[in-house]
Amino acid sequence: MLLEKIQKENDIKKLKPEELKLLADEIREFLIEKISRTGGHLASNLGVIELTIALHLFLDFPHDKLIWDVGHQSYTHKLLTGRQAGFDELRKYGGMSGFPKRKESACDAFDTGHSSTSISAGLGYVAARELQGEKYKVVSVIGDGAMTGGMAYEALNNASRIKSNFIIVLNDNNMSISENVGGMSSYLDGIRTAQAYTELKKGVEDTLRKIPGTGEKIIQQVKKTKSGIKQLFVPGMFFEDMGITYLGPVDGHDIRKLYRTFCEAKRVDHAVLVHVLTKKGKGYTPAEEDPARFHGTGPFEIETGKAKEDKGKDTYTEVFSKVFLDIARHNEKVVGITAAMADGTGLVRFAKKYPQRYFDVGIAEGHAVTFAAGLAAGGMKPVFAVYSSFLQRGYDQLIHDACLQNLPIVFAIDRAGLVGSDGETHQGLFDLSYLSMIPNLVVMSPKNRWEMADMLRFAVELDAPVALRYPRGEAYEGLEKFRAPIVLGKSEILYEEESIALIFAGHMASVAEKARRKLKEIGYSCSLVNARFVKPVDTQMLEYLAQDHSLFVTLEENVLSGGFGEQVLAYVTKAKLNVKVRTIGIPDEYVEHGNVEVLRREVGLTPEVIVKQIITDYAAIVEGEWEKTV
């Protein structure tokens, strides 16, 4: 009821203090109910309900600027800014995004999705505010997991020198997606522990004070030491020493305390960090007990927390996970690296079996690539399992550290292609383009689950950097009978005919197979070719096919620009082959959130659309009107 009242009046500040707790309860119930139906990022959102309410009491929207790091925890903010109705269509095509979006609301100050950007963006807002003589507040909310990302430190380094108010809220729930890692995490843990000892400390201080003469001296002495004990008295020294005022730790579920601390933070005339302690999954027992499972979840039964959807067939990630374990069993040089995505990339199995050879480096993809390069230079065989869109963070390192030295690293690139409900920020639609232009790097992609296994084994054996890209979701189980050995730079002709050659990259196999079947049904002659390698492109195969085909159609789930098709076209043009080329892929635009099948329809990657295009193109060639089609 309170939620509805706020939707109408759009002002939380009108609520009575005793109503705020009720509002938090209502929001909690609402989120659990809605996400149990739609799926989404539950645990992080349950943890920040009180924090978001306190921020909304403190800030005026859209005048003030609130920047969420990653943005997966912005659901309460969406609720409090008039978007309750959007939750029925959360993360569905055309529906509300799961992340902040400026185009969705004037109250969303900055689009996010990738981690550790909020302090930089907040600093940009502060600079813009000062340069234009404006007066709004700027608050960036960053999680302890996001604080493992290098960008956060680059930004803190700059935040330390600003001369006007900028509030950084560190939302510390002692978790990344899985357990948080590294020095900063231990440091924050120290502060947490110190907090737990606060009462004890107070008791000790009070007792010491009672010792005549020496008691006060001992207290002062302890306060001066640089040891961990000092943390008991002055938490947040790391930030203070950098010139960033530290406030906290504050109980992140106490709205009044949070609000008071923000008001205090507002008085600081430079950067100030408010350290807030929250519980991931707060208020829903299954999520509190297993926050990793409820970080991002599909629909589930509220009573038990059990998933509503069956597990189904093995995903490509599952295949990677199992085969990688087997490879590691036989090759002790093999090490596995993740940048805080052990669950998502399927590395957990390996981590349990070979903890010594497993490295979770935190949300630090750039570091992970150079770390892998160091490992390879030192004689190991690193396999960095990473999502396609997150590897974008390690691009310079790929070029400068890994490939320039031709170091034998395997990049197991998961979530390549359309990922679905996470949307623009997470679609893996650029990797074929950004990888194909790097010298020395081999780029390949499997057509089905068996080829995934064969390619992974091949990649580990190859003495060169190699990228193996595969999509989110079930591994294709079609085309099983085609399992010729993998040979570097060689494609695989599945069905050989004449006239039209449909050449696909990786998981476009199923779409291509269906398109060919449809073409056959209506009397077209069409070869089907599995590219296997996007780099090097199999130019011998192109030369061979050009002898009795007049149309090449390339198919990839990647942006057309710089992708597989453009490489085929470039070769055909350079070699002056007597064949026309139609490239089919993702157009030059960001693709929003939604079910993958729906998105494929939207971008025209369905057998029906492809068949129509081929029929038009082939007719144009026959009628000598090809030039009109391009």
Ligand SMILES: Cc1ncc(C[n+]2csc(CCOP(=O)(O)OP(=O)(O)O)c2C)c(N)n1
């Ligand atoms: C560059 C990048 N790498 C990986 C991720 C995947 N990811 C999303 S949330 C998250 C954990 C964030 O932890 P934290 O900031 O503490 O937020 P919490 O979920 O605990 O609220 C990770 C690794 C990402 N979004 N961006």
Ligand SMILES: CC(=O)[C@@H](O)[C@H](O)COP(=O)(O)O
């Ligand atoms: C917010 C974020 O970046 C991750 O939680 C991401 O949503 C995971 O996606 P998958 O469900 O594909 O693992």
Ligand SMILES: [Mg+2]
């Ligand atoms: Mg966290």
